[in-house]
Amino acid sequence: MAHFTLNVNGASHQVDVEPDTPILWVLRDHLNLVGTKYGCGIAQCGACTIHLNGMATRACQLQVSMVGNSEITTIEGLSENGEHPVQQAWLEEDVPQCGYCQTGQIMSAVSLLKNNPHPSDEQIEMGMSGNLCRCGTYTRIKKAIKRASNN
C-alpha cells in the first residue's frame, strides 16, 4: 500500500492503495465516485471513460501511481447537476436504455466535441467506436452528439 494525493473533479483526495490499482477502482471503491463504470477492464468497452487533463482516458488502464498531479474529471465532475450541454442533449434525446454505458459514452462525446465541435456522422462513429452499448442506443447517441454540437 502507498499514499497518493489525487486531483479529482477539482478537489484533492488522499488514498492508500496498491500502486498498480487502476484509477477505475480507486474512484469506485475508495472515493465513492461510481459513475465511472466497469465493463471489461481491458480498454475495449469505454464504460470507464474519464478525462485526464481534459483527454478521454480509459480509467481501467490507468494505474494510480502514473497519475501524479494530473487533473482527473469524472462524470460527477462534468457539471454540478447535469447541466453540461452533452448531458442535456442526452436527456432531450432520451438516449439511455439500461443506462450502464451512458456515462462513458458522455465522457467520450464531450472529449470528441472538444476536439471537433462539428463532427460529421463518420467522425462521430469513429470517435465513439471504442464505447460499446449493448442495448444498441447508437443512433440516439449520434443524434444527441449532433444536438449538442449545434448548441
Next chain:
Amino acid sequence: MSTFKTKNSRREFIRNVSLASGGMILSFNWLASCSSSERELKALPKNWFELNGYLKIGDNGLATVMSPNPEIGQNVKTSMPMLVAEELDIDWNNVLVEQAPLNVGLFGNWQIAGGSRSIGNSWVPLRQAGATARKMLLMAAASAWSVPVNELTTSDGIITHKLSGKSDHYGVFAEQASHLEVPEEVELKEIADYKIIGHSKKNVDGKNIVTGKPLFGLDIYKEGMLTAMIVHPPAFGKVLKSFDASSVINMPGIKDVFTINTFNDEEARGWSDVTAFNEQVVIVGESTWQVIKAKKALKVEWKNMSKTIIKQAGWGGNATDVSIPTGLENTIDHNKNLIDYSSLPLQTARKNGNPEKAFKEAAKVLERTYTAPFRAHNTMEPMNFFADVTEERVILSGPVQTPEAAEGSVATRLKMPREKIEVHLSRMGGGFGRRLYGSFVVESALISQHMKAPIKLVYTREDDMTYGTYRPAYSLKYRAAIDKDNNLTAIHVIGGGIPESPLHENRFPAGALDNYLAEKWVIPSNITIGAYRAPRSNFNASAEQSFLDELAETLGKDPLEFRLELLKRAQENPVGERNDYDAKRYAGVLELVKKNAKWGAQDKKNLKRGVAAYYCHQSYVANVVDVRMDGNKPVIDQVFAAVDCGIVVNPDAAINLAEGGTVDGIGTAMYGELSFVDGVPQQDNFDKYRQIRHHEAPNKIYVDFVKSDIAPTGMGEPPYPPVQAALANAIYSASGKRLYHQPFIHELNS
C-alpha cells in the same frame, strides 16, 4: 368507461401496504436517489398517505407510484407508473417513481422481467390501482363538500365540483381517502381520453443516469462490506480438484479463500437454478482490485467431470433426474453436427396434409440449412449481487430479472423461511435473459453467510462471459416442394440444436400450407444454456425469413408479396388446429413497412434492400433493410421497422427499444459468437467477442407502429429477430451472396 371489479379487499390492501412500506424495507433503500427525476417536481410534502400498495398521495398533491417490475433497460420503471398515473388522473409532472422491492403478496407472481410481459400483465392491475385511488379521493371530496360523488370530476390531480365552483387538489383529500373502504368497482378510461398513455414520457431515471448516480448493483457500497469473486473451472466438463489458499491468503486485503456448493445435491434445482460449475473457489477481500489480483495468483487444479446427475425442476413442474454429459466439447464438432445430424432420431412436432407425397411428386426441391453459434448475453454490467446474511435475516440487493425465484432458491439453500428474506432491486445494466438465472444470488448469500459480513459478489467480464447461460447453437433445415407448374406444394422444416431445438412448429408458415412437416432433434451438452432475448425466435426468424426470400426468388415472386400471399391463405383458410399467430396482424406490419419503405420503388432508386417479418411475444414486427457493400462489408444505410404491439404506452421509449433491438439483431447476425476448444470458451472479453459498435450500426432507423386498441403486448424482444433476416436478404440483393451461417462475417469474408 368500462367497469372492473377490484381484486383486493380492504383488508388485503392494508396488509399489503404495511408489507410494502415496513420500516425495515425503507431503511435499506440505499439507492434512494433513484426516485428523483429531471422533471421539476414540487417540493416534497410533509405527509404521505397510502391509498393502496401501488401509490401514496402527499398533502401537497404529489403522488409516489411504485414500479413493481425489475428494470433492465426496457423502461418499465417509467411506463408501468404511467399506467397508474393515467387512471389516477394526475399531472405526470407531479408523479415520483420508486422501485418496489420484491413483494409477492402485493404485486402477485409476475415481478419478473421476462417474456416481454411486464406491460401486458400489468395492463389491468396497474390501471385499476390508479382508478381505485382516484375513486377514494373523489369519495373523500364528496363527503368534505357534502355533494354527490357523481357530480365531481377530476383533471390533472384536481377535483372539481362545477355546480358549486369548488375545486382542490388531491393532497387536500388524501388523508381522508386513506381511511375509506376500497370501492368494489372502478371505471377505467376510454382510450380516447388518455392523457399519459400513448404520450411519450422521458425515462424517470434519465438525469440520474447521465450524472452517474449510484443506480446499479455494482454501485452498492455499504459500511463493512467486503468484495467477493469466484474462481470457476476454465472449461465446461471440468470440476475443481484442489486449490492452495496459501498462494493468496497473505496478499494485501485478502480475508478468506474457501469453496461453496451453490446448490445442494439433495434438493431439486428450480428452473432458474442454472450453473455449470456448482463448486467454486471464492476469494473475499477488502477491495475489488485486491481480489482481482488474488484471483489471478490463486493456485488451483481442475479435473475432468465424472458422470453427474442433478435433480432439476421445470417451470413449477416436478423434479426429474437430468444427466449431464461428460467430456470436453469443441465447436468444430458442434458445427459438423449442426449440418449433418442424420444419425439422430427426429421427433415429429407437427404435420399437415401429406408432405411426403408432395416432395415425392415435386418437380423441384429447394433445400437450405441455416446455423448459428452459442452466444453469450454480455450485459454491459457483469453479474453481481449484494448479500447480508445473519442468523435472523437475509438482505439481498442487486440486479436479477427473477427476484421471486432467486428468493426461493436462497430460502431453500440457506434453510431460511422466505419471510426472513428481503430482495431489493437495483436498476440493471442489461438483462437479455441472462439475469433470469440467479445462481449468483445464491452464491452471494452463501458467501455472506460464510463471512458473517455483508459482501458484494462481482463477476469480472471474463467470469461473466465464460460462466454463462448461453443461447444454444442452432440448426434449421428448410425444404420446399415446387410442382411442375411452379406452385409451392409443401414445406418441411427440421430444427435442432445443442442442447435445445429452436423449432416453433406452430408459427408461420405453418397454417399457410396444405402440406407441412416440422421435426426436431437435440444433442445433449454440458454447456449451460438459457433464455436469450426472444429465445428460439432469435434464430427461427433469421432462418425462416431468409429461406422464404430465396423461395420467393425461386418461384419468381416478389418476396414481400409472396409473404402476403401466404398470410392471406392463413387468414382466409388456415390449415391445422393450432396456429400461434394472427395472420391479419402479421400482414398488417408487412403492409405498413411496404408503405413506409416505398417497397417496389426500389428499382428506380437503385436501393439494395431486404425484407423480413416475424411474430413473437404477442407482437409483430416487419423490417426493410437497405445496404450497400463496401468490399465484403455491408454498410447499412437505413432500416424500417413496422411494429404491432397493441396500444403503445410510451411511444418514444418503444421506438428506443425497437432501435436497440434492430442494432442488436444486426450485431447478432453479423458478429458475435462463443466458440469452444476442449470445453474452454475461446472468447472471454470484448477483444475477442465481437459486439456491434457505433460505426457498424445503421445510419437511420425508422420505427412506426400499427394503430391499435388491442391491450399492449411485448416490446423488449419482438424487434430483435426479424431484422437479422432482412439484413441477410438485403446483403444478397447487394452482393449476390446468400448467407446461411451466423455470424455472417465469416461467410462474407470467405
